[in-house]
Amino acid sequence: MTTLVDTKKLTMVQAVTDGMRVMMKEHENVIVLGEDVGQNGGVFRATDGLVTEFGENRVIDTPLAESGIIGTSIGLAMNGFKPIAEMQFLGFIYPAFNQIMTHASRIRARTLGHFTVPMVIRAPFGAGVRAPEIHSDSVEALFTGMPGMKVVVPSNPYDAKGMLVSAIEDPDPVLFLEPMRCYRSTKMDVPEGKYNVPLGKAARLQEGSDVTIFAYGAMIEVVMKAAKTAEEKGIKCDVIDLRTLYPLDKEMIAESVQKTGRAVIVHEAPGTGGLGETIMSLINDTSFLYMKAPIERVTGFDTPVPMFALEDHYLPSADRVVQAIEKVTQF
Amino acid sequence: MEKLFPKMQIINENGEWKDETYRGEITEELTKELYTKMLRSRLFDRKGVNLQRQGRIGTYVPFEGQEASQIGSAMAMGEGDWMFPTYRDHAATMTFGHSLKTLFLYWKGRQEGCIPPEGKNIFPPAVPIASQLLHATGAAWAEKLKGTDRASIVYFGDGATSEGDFHEGLNFASVFNAPVVFFNQNNGFAISVPIEKQMKSKTIAQKAVAYEMEGVRLDGNDVFAVYFHTRTAVERARKGEGPTLIEAVTWRYGAHTTADDPSKYRNQEESVNRRETTDPILRLERFMKNENMWDEKWAADLQESLTLEIEAAVKEMEEIQAPHYNDMFDHVFAENPWPIESQKEAYAHSRGDR
Numbered sequence: 165m166t167t168l169v170d171t172k173k174l175t176m177v178q179a180v181t182d183g184m185r186v187m188m189k190e191h192e193n194v195i196v197l198g199e200d201v202g203q204n205g206g207v208f209r210a211t212d213g214l215v216t217e218f219g220e221n222r223v224i225d226t227p228l229a230e231s232g233i234i235g236t237s238i239g240l241a242m243n244g245f246k247p248i249a250e251m252q253f254l255g256f257i258y259p260a261f262n263q264i265m266t267h268a269s270r271i272r273a274r275t276l277g278h279f280t281v282p283m284v285i286r287a288p289f290g291a292g293v294r295a296p297e298i299h300s301d302s303v304e305a306l307f308t309g310m311p312g313m314k315v316v317v318p319s320n321p322y323d324a325k326g327m328l329v330s331a332i333e334d335p336d337p338v339l340f341l342e343p344m345r346c347y348r349s350t351k352m353d354v355p356e357g358k359y360n361v362p363l364g365k366a367a368r369l370q371e372g373s374d375v376t377i378f379a380y381g382a383m384i385e386v387v388m389k390a391a392k393t394a395e396e397k398g399i400k401c402d403v404i405d406l407r408t409l410y411p412l413d414k415e416m417i418a419e420s421v422q423k424t425g426r427a428v429i430v431h432e433a434p435g436t437g438g439l440g441e442t443i444m445s446l447i448n449d450t451s452f453l454y455m456k457a458p459i460e461r462v463t464g465f466d467t468p469v470p471m472f473a474l475e476d477h478y479l480p481s482a483d484r485v486v487q488a489i490e491k492v493t494q495f
Numbered sequence: 496m497e498k499l500f501p502k503m504q505i506i507n508e509n510g511e512w513k514d515e516t517y518r519g520e521i522t523e524e525l526t527k528e529l530y531t532k533m534l535r536s537r538l539f540d541r542k543g544v545n546l547q548r549q550g551r552i553g554t555y556v557p558f559e560g561q562e563a564s565q566i567g568s569a570m571a572m573g574e575g576d577w578m579f580p581t582y583r584d585h586a587a588t589m590t591f592g593h594s595l596k597t598l599f600l601y602w603k604g605r606q607e608g609c610i611p612p613e614g615k616n617i618f619p620p621a622v623p624i625a626s627q628l629l630h631a632t633g634a635a636w637a638e639k640l641k642g643t644d645r646a647s648i649v650y651f652g653d654g655a656t657s658e659g660d661f662h663e664g665l666n667f668a669s670v671f672n673a674p675v676v677f678f679n680q681n682n683g684f685a686i687s688v689p690i691e692k693q694m695k696s697k698t699i700a701q702k703a704v705a706y707e708m709e710g711v712r713l714d715g716n717d718v719f720a721v722y723f724h725t726r727t728a729v730e731r732a733r734k735g736e737g738p739t740l741i742e743a744v745t746w747r748y749g750a751h752t753t754a755d756d757p758s759k760y761r762n763q764e765e766s767v768n769r770r771e772t773t774d775p776i777l778r779l780e781r782f783m784k785n786e787n788m789w790d791e792k793w794a795a796d797l798q799e800s801l802t803l804e805i806e807a808a809v810k811e812m813e814e815i816q817a818p819h820y821n822d823m824f825d826h827v828f829a830e831n832p833w834p835i836e837s838q839k840e841a842y843a844h845s846r847g848d849r
Contacts, residue, residue, distance in 0.1 A: 195640075221640060227670055232629055232663035239633020243577070244641065259659070266623045267630070270827075274619050275609045277826045312827050335829040364832065411832035 171353040176346045179321035179354050180210050180286070183328030184248060186358045188218050191246065194332060197224040198233060198250030198286075207252055208288055208347060234260040234285065238267050241283040246332060254289035254341065255301035268337045269312030284331045285339050290382050290432055291464075291479055292345045294472045300344075301469055302433040307339045308410040308442065315409040316363055317341040319384040321352040323407060326361030334363060343381035366413035368420070372400035375426040375489055378417070378443055380406040383430045383480060390485035399493050409439055417443060418450035425456035426492040430480050435463040457495035460488040500700040500712040502744055505719035508773055510781030517723045523788045529570070529718045530783065533562040533776050535801045536586035539595060542805050543585075543602060547753040551813070552602040556582045557749045560716075560766075563775030564680045564743040565650070566590050567721025571676075571729050572648055575616065577638075579631040579649040582620040583680075583747075587650060591617060595808035603812060606822060625655040628664025628677060635673040635732070646674040646732040648725075654685025656699055665740065669706040674732035676725060677740045680715060686751040687760035703740035715743030716775040746773065 174182060188194045196211055196218075202225035205212035215223040226233050230251060237247035251257045257264075264285070272280045291300035307315045316331060316338060318324040324342070331338040369384065370391055379387040384405050391401035402420045406412065421427050427447060429440040440461040447459060462480045470478055504513040505521075512518070540559045547555040558565065565586035572578065578591050585598045592615035601608025601620070609619035616634075621627035631649030638645040655661050656679065668675045679699050683690050696702065703710025711728065713720045721743055728739035748766040750757045757763055770777070783789040824839040825831060831839070843849045 227663070227666050229659075229663045229666070231626075231660055232667050235626060235629025235660060235663065236633035236636060236667050239630040239635070239647075240637045240640075241633075242630075243634040243637035245637050262623055262660075263626060263629065267626060271619070272828070273823075273826045274606065275826075276606050276822060277829075278610045279618065280829070314828075314832075411834055414833055 174354040179325040183325040230260040234263040251287040254287040255298040317381040345382035370403040372402040376420040379430040389482040457492040496697040503713040560748040563718035564715035567718040568725040571725035577616040577647040579627040596811040599812035625658035625660040632668040635675040644733040653681040668738040675738040699742040709739040715745030
């Protein structure tokens, strides 16, 4: 039996707005706070219209202070509210690092569960949109290495809304990263009501038997292009969108590489200390004897994200990914 | 600025009246209650230092000398209010509801030391400096949004006023008119750095002006001044009249923690002199003698019963079972994600536990 669900064609940023709207309608304690999130609707319009619909007590323009936003959100969260705190860009989160590292992520552990901080931190991130300096950082690994935080990254409008709903329902702090390059790149049918895309679960975007490609966020478009080129050369790629970076979907990662015996990991964050290393160690732990070739990584470099005249050199390209695919298949 | 923000007193060092506004409320009962709580915390504090010296607890953070500031302010808070202490504020938290056993457990390195009794909104001590001002603001803001008349009190030292979070906390509370009392204990030193090197401003209370907020400077060793002026600030907060910054000028006699030696950075003779002159407990004793409230037998019995209470808490602290390592794994998230679960299993296996 097929159930008909009303859908709308939405971009990712519209899907994010819709996710917040659905949850704010359902739960009075869900509030949005950040810089310019009110009348202006956020610098990317992610909170567009919410202040009109829910009022200034629930969609709050805060003073320009990231530590202040996260610190007060902690107080609100452990006193009955579910704050969705917007960081204007992930590259602006650094003043709040202390609040996230020393409080948000560990209050549950410190108090053996007596106090908890159920909050969502939303942050646009990544390079490739010709943004000014510091606006393009991809520092998810600072947070995947932070005990007590979940870190998630949707790559399309459907996942964005469903994962945001799950993040808001999660009893613990979740860093919800929104790849800026994907904000308006495509439209997709998105169900109108509430639905969940579970956290901790990756998605297989393409079935293949020769090599697994792991990526997330804005790199999905890049690896899909590479997989198509590879296919023309007779190489079948299993493409996995990780979606949740902590905790990783261990089962799907292991299952895929045990089938293909080869892996290429792609992310735009710097190679050293990046998620690629974590995934490699996971493959080592689960699938060492299945591997037919050393794992390849295509990542950003151990350099600050350059100003945008150089960002195309910095970002992993489909060409580099194809070269990595060929390297592991020809090993 | 010192003229604009005078150090308010209700009784002076000799226990003589300076301000009789609250004379009708300063009964023998209230006075004895404050004296009892201050003595209790002082005996606790000395016990804490001794236990550390004997290796029975870890590093301990003493507050001796600051009893009036902490107890006067905590007494001004009501049921259901929120308290955000630092690691030096156990006199405040024991007054507001923490058991002595819980406080000792904290210094014995036990997570249980972070958990308040049911119904008491006491946050675990903030270890980073000034970060807790924002939590207090957020919690108070939540009460305002819920439409209650509950308030927050948050403790911090003079050094904390240099941190960005101090300013962000005051600014957010001011902008959102959050019911918070920012209670600063200015003991003159941030570990070793004297206040003259911390700030050029003559007072901390004056910093309230920048946030269009009430600023109050008081003698932090006068428990009546602390109690009544904090109570006024809490009442204002409850009525929706906004936050207050209180500077309680006080002194810590001892070290920053049991891990440092104050004689290295200041002349400890001043601490010795202050014990004879500005001590908060001695001052109250002098006041009680002046007002014919003092009774030697009562004081001796009190000392004895408080000592017994503290010894009993030490015994309880020492009799508690060693914690199970699962406590470390099982409370990071509501449900253990697989990495934690597999690390927990591997650790148990390495110990031969499964």
